[in-house]
Amino acid sequence: MEGRSFGSPWTRLLLATWRALSRAACAMDAESLLLSLELASGSGQGLSPDRRASLLTSLMLVKRDYRFDRVLFWGRILGLVADYYIAQGVSEDQLAPRKTLYSLNCMEWSLLPPATEEMEMQTSVVKGRFMGDPSHEYEHTELQKVNEGEKVFEEEVVVQIKEEKRLVSVIDQIDKAVAVIPRGALFKTPFGPINVNRTFEGLSLSEAKKLSSYFHFREPVELKNKTLLEKAELDPSLDFMDSLEHDIPKVPGDCGCGLLEQRGTPQMLLRGLARGAARGYLLGVCVLTRSCIQCIGNTLFCHTPSPVTPRPSVFWNE
Amino acid sequence: MGDPPPDPEPPSQPTSSRRSSQVSERRRTRPSVAPLVHEELQQIPLDPQILRGSREALSNQSNLHGWPQSTSLTPNENLVFQAEDSYVNPGFPAAVQRQAYLSEGRLQASQNASLMLQQLQQGEGNLFQELESAYQEPPADLGQFTMYQREDLPFSQGTEHGPYMTDDPTLQFSPSELGFMSFNMELPEPEPRELAVQNAKAYLLQTSINSDLSLYEHLVNLLTKILNQRPEDPLFLLESLNRTTQWEWFHPKLDTLRDDPEMQPTYEMAERQRALFSRSGGGEGEQEMEEEVAETAVPNIMEKAFYFEQAGVGLSSDESFRIFMALKQLVEQQPIHTCRFWGKILGLSRSYLVAEVEFREGEEEAEEEELEEMTEGGEAMEAHDEEEGDEDEDKVMDVIPKPTWKPPPVIPKEESRIGTNRYLYFVCNEPGRPWMRLPHVTPIQIVQARKIRKFFTGYLDAPVISYPPFPGNEANYLRAQIARISAATHISPLGFYQFGEEEGDEEEEGGAGRDSYEENPDFEGIPVLELVDSMANWVHHTQHILPQGRCTWVNPLQKTEEEEELGEEEEKADEGIEEVEQEVGPPLLTPLSEDAEIMHMAPWTARLSCTVSPQYSVAVVRSNLWPGAYAYASGKKFENIYIGWGHKYSPENFNPSLPAPIQHEYPSGPDTIEMSDPTVEEEQALKAAQEQALAAAEEEEEDEEEDEDEDQDD
Numbered sequence A: 001m002e003g004r005s006f007g008s009p010w011t012r013l014l015l016a017t018w019r020a021l022s023r024a025a026c027a028m029d030a031e032s033l034l035l036s037l038e039l040a041s042g043s044g045q046g047l048s049p050d051r052r053a054s055l056l057t058s059l060m061l062v063k064r065d066y067r068f069d070r071v072l073f074w075g076r077i078l079g080l081v082a083d084y085y086i087a088q089g090v091s092e093d094q095l096a097p098r099k100t101l102y103s104l105n106c107m108e109w110s111l112l113p114p115a116t117e118e119m120e121m122q123t124s125v126v127k128g129r130f131m132g133d134p135s136h137e138y139e140h141t142e143l144q145k146v147n148e149g150e151k152v153f154e155e156e157v158v159v160q161i162k163e164e165k166r167l168v169s170v171i172d173q174i175d176k177a178v179a180v181i182p183r184g185a186l187f188k189t190p191f192g193p194i195n196v197n198r199t200f201e202g203l204s205l206s207e208a209k210k211l212s213s214y215f216h217f218r219e220p221v222e223l224k225n226k227t228l229l230e231k232a233e234l235d236p237s238l239d240f241m242d243s244l245e246h247d248i249p250k251v252p253g254d255c256g257c258g259l260l261e262q263r264g265t266p267q268m269l270l271r272g273l274a275r276g277a278a279r280g281y282l283l284g285v286c287v288l289t290r291s292c293i294q295c296i297g298n299t300l301f302c303h304t305p306s307p308v309t310p311r312p313s314v315f316w317n318e
Numbered sequence B: 001m002g003d004p005p006p007d008p009e010p011p012s013q014p015t016s017s018r019r020s021s022q023v024s025e026r027r028r029t030r031p032s033v034a035p036l037v038h039e040e041l042q043q044i045p046l047d048p049q050i051l052r053g054s055r056e057a058l059s060n061q062s063n064l065h066g067w068p069q070s071t072s073l074t075p076n077e078n079l080v081f082q083a084e085d086s087y088v089n090p091g092f093p094a095a096v097q098r099q100a101y102l103s104e105g106r107l108q109a110s111q112n113a114s115l116m117l118q119q120l121q122q123g124e125g126n127l128f129q130e131l132e133s134a135y136q137e138p139p140a141d142l143g144q145f146t147m148y149q150r151e152d153l154p155f156s157q158g159t160e161h162g163p164y165m166t167d168d169p170t171l172q173f174s175p176s177e178l179g180f181m182s183f184n185m186e187l188p189e190p191e192p193r194e195l196a197v198q199n200a201k202a203y204l205l206q207t208s209i210n211s212d213l214s215l216y217e218h219l220v221n222l223l224t225k226i227l228n229q230r231p232e233d234p235l236f237l238l239e240s241l242n243r244t245t246q247w248e249w250f251h252p253k254l255d256t257l258r259d260d261p262e263m264q265p266t267y268e269m270a271e272r273q274r275a276l277f278s279r280s281g282g283g284e285g286e287q288e289m290e291e292e293v294a295e296t297a298v299p300n301i302m303e304k305a306f307y308f309e310q311a312g313v314g315l316s317s318d319e320s321f322r323i324f325m326a327l328k329q330l331v332e333q334q335p336i337h338t339c340r341f342w343g344k345i346l347g348l349s350r351s352y353l354v355a356e357v358e359f360r361e362g363e364e365e366a367e368e369e370e371l372e373e374m375t376e377g378g379e380a381m382e383a384h385d386e387e388e389g390d391e392d393e394d395k396v397m398d399v400i401p402k403p404t405w406k407p408p409p410v411i412p413k414e415e416s417r418i419g420t421n422r423y424l425y426f427v428c429n430e431p432g433r434p435w436m437r438l439p440h441v442t443p444i445q446i447v448q449a450r451k452i453r454k455f456f457t458g459y460l461d462a463p464v465i466s467y468p469p470f471p472g473n474e475a476n477y478l479r480a481q482i483a484r485i486s487a488a489t490h491i492s493p494l495g496f497y498q499f500g501e502e503e504g505d506e507e508e509e510g511g512a513g514r515d516s517y518e519e520n521p522d523f524e525g526i527p528v529l530e531l532v533d534s535m536a537n538w539v540h541h542t543q544h545i546l547p548q549g550r551c552t553w554v555n556p557l558q559k560t561e562e563e564e565e566l567g568e569e570e571e572k573a574d575e576g577i578e579e580v581e582q583e584v585g586p587p588l589l590t591p592l593s594e595d596a597e598i599m600h601m602a603p604w605t606a607r608l609s610c611t612v613s614p615q616y617s618v619a620v621v622r623s624n625l626w627p628g629a630y631a632y633a634s635g636k637k638f639e640n641i642y643i644g645w646g647h648k649y650s651p652e653n654f655n656p657s658l659p660a661p662i663q664h665e666y667p668s669g670p671d672t673i674e675m676s677d678p679t680v681e682e683e684q685a686l687k688a689a690q691e692q693a694l695a696a697a698e699e700e701e702e703d704e705e706e707d708e709d710e711d712q713d714d
Helices: A002-006 A009-021 A029-043 A049-066 A117-123 A163-178 A228-232 B012-029 B033-043 B048-065 B075-100 B107-123 B125-136 B144-160 B162-167 B169-173 B175-184 B192-204 B215-229 B234-250 B261-291 B301-311 B317-333 B363-396 B443-451 B474-489 B501-508 B528-533 B561-566 B568-577 B680-713
Strands: A070-077 A084-090 A099-103 A137-148 A151-162 A180-182 A186-188 A194-196 A214-216 A258-262 A268-275 A281-288 A293-296 A300-302 A315-317 B336-345 B352-359 B424-428 B491-493 B497-499 B517-519 B538-540 B604-608 B619-623 B629-634 B637-644
Touching (some): A029 A049, A049 A070, A049 A084, A049 A099, A099 A163, A117 A163, A137 A163, B215 B234, B261 B317, B301 B317, B301 B637, B317 B352, B336 B474, B352 B474, B424 B474, B474 B629, B474 B637, B491 B629, B491 B637, B528 B619
Parallel strands (some): B336 B637
Antiparallel strands (some): A070 A084, A137 A151, A180 A214, A186 A194, A258 A268, A293 A300, B336 B352, B352 B424, B497 B517, B604 B619, B619 B629, B629 B637
16 A cells, blocks of 8 residues: 555645645646645545546646646546546646646546637537536437528427537636636736746735635636726736626625635635536636645745646536 | 934933934044044943944945945955854844745745855855845835844944944954054045946935835845845746835734734634544543443544545545544534434535434433423414414404415424434534534425525524525525435445344335334445446435425324314315325335436446456445435445535526415405496486485375374374
């Protein structure tokens, strides 16, 4: 049981700490995977030791083969037959479109096509659970108007939708709805590209409790609609994304787009609930580590510069 | 400027001010500096405080006059500075930490930095002294920050004002050097290049109206920070460092005298959990002393957490251990016979950890009675109020009509230890917080809970606002959901449990079959591969809940004796119309393979925990109906757990049920319908009729009168 001793939380934390401290210039979030999974485990989702080990191995190769700046473990989507494990590759610009890969066994990764609006339209009619087979075809019957001469009559057409398409569009929707970063973790350079703020040291507790300290990790939508007066207080290099503050529905309501849970340890767990277009709720978990180890003997107080991204978030569809 | 720092020792104040004035005078007159210095050196007592104060004043003065500061350093002076640096260094790390490391707790790093700084000072003295000199101009109102600056002074003070080094305390120990120094004291006229430097510096030192911070100071701070921290790619970081440095200037750390309130909740939680660890530790020791190896009701959470970790679910191991300690605490506090970690229900602001317990025989009833008394008391009060209300109404005479609607018969709740109330449940929000007992569930709560979908808030007394209305608060809703989840998802390998022998006869009695089982001592365990391949190897070991909300069916129309006496007639009327069909659910220990499909979806998914090494893996079963419900089995061991939001899966979006159609308040009839106004013709006809009638009456009267008259006449 070698793996077991390695897997003890303390060792893992220490390892992750060490890694975080000795991080090279190009950070790879898959490196801090273990630590982040540990922190995200409060919601019951985790990875079994063999999955973890194979992820660490295979993501490293993915990074090399696809020449990514960073590889992020995105999460998994539970299927009836098999589960999808999703990873994303990031280029230099953090907000640039990412490449998404999936794997069923955590070792062989396949690239997914980028999501399009058309795809979203098509797949929005599909209901139910994922199967776990990308070639599975959902059948959907819809009424189409057919013109034959002057007569117009409706005809039932069976549309076949591949699960791969659905996977792509669901991942995209989840990203848009619940991918979240803390304020200050990324900054926008004057030339446009968005970089990781390596001096980011986490949010203070009072800040971490506010939803306004978190941003949707996507191209801003609401920001343009703000008045000049509202924009005046924003820091253009930090506040370049939509904050969670004005999300609908509000917390605490029947459901909230983002909600904070304060754990016993000084870490904030942000669970996102957002109403998806056609499928009830999308639930995501995102861990924002403020400090991964509180203290050991009062001296070691380490902070990871890694919590810049909402990764690894463990998502599951419901 | 012109703000000589308040000296800790008042007596030194006059000396320093006097001295500085003398110095400035001297400077104007310039000649014969050395002799004066000699005199003063003798006058000044060997008090470092005074020295510091005086030097500071001096430096301020010197800056005011814009004298070149580090232009004429001799090697000898450098030596002196080194000596002084080493003298000052003990205080150095602290000062630096307060400045640059305010937000970080890395002592290690700061020590490194201080080492670095020492080297730097020794090696590149000039550069650094130049940087440091900026610290010495205390901006007028920077409050906190100026204090720190003053603490920096001792080590940086003497280093840059070359010409005025005569006041350096070290000089007193080396009079031979003093002579040499004084020789050097003759200041040359500033050259044009130096003048340009001065002008540039003066420009950089400008402060705006908005802030007291000059660019010079900021740059110095920034560079200091970079040099202290030694980031890998300073140019890349410059932008953000620039910002954080500026931010730190204007957001000074709170005063050390005040408590930092930020981390309070964390401390509180740690304190609670510490109690958990220490107390249970002590208790354990005592128990061992007394009862040797006492069997405890606390389950081996860690082992189960390990298996669930293999399955890729469950909580982290340290959280599991905390839960273990919390369960231990629960077992100590309550008379608990068996105890099990049921799972975790996530809430919007807090989560619930749920423990499923069984009390020892006899213990439960006492508490139950108490609870019931309380509730009965409440009901009695209500009933009393109603009666009073009735009396009042009678007095008023205007009786409000009573509704004809009768509530559906209340289905009695199941006794404790039976059906849905087989176990007691305790919840707590976090290990270390107090455990709270959930009330028993009533059938109506289960029925209503099936119709609604709510997120839990994490507060047991929160109201459940929903349609259809839920009878009770969040504690009741939580209990109802727990009952539903348990009934649907608690499974065990086939053959682990068997029915007790003596209960064979009772099978025919109820439709639901036997309601208790016992562990099968001969159970050998089912191979993992078989468990994964066929769902027939798994059985439900919790009773199915009927649509009625109970596990055993009760005829809701069967009335108690009292009711029968009261309303015999009504009952007769009812009997003819309604005859409730008995609800039947699947019997206990039914295999999972007989579970109904939902929308062509298998209700369960079984996996091997590790496909790479099937021989050592465990069988994992996941419920697709209740996302978050898992079970594992390996050999004779199995366990169920639920970690989720407490929502049942539905392929369609959830729609709250529509409100019922509006009821008729009263039967419509001539009393309540508005009459149409009569037309003119009708009115005239009525008038005519009335007149006719009147005339007829008069005639009659007249006739009568006439008759009477006639009678009288008679």
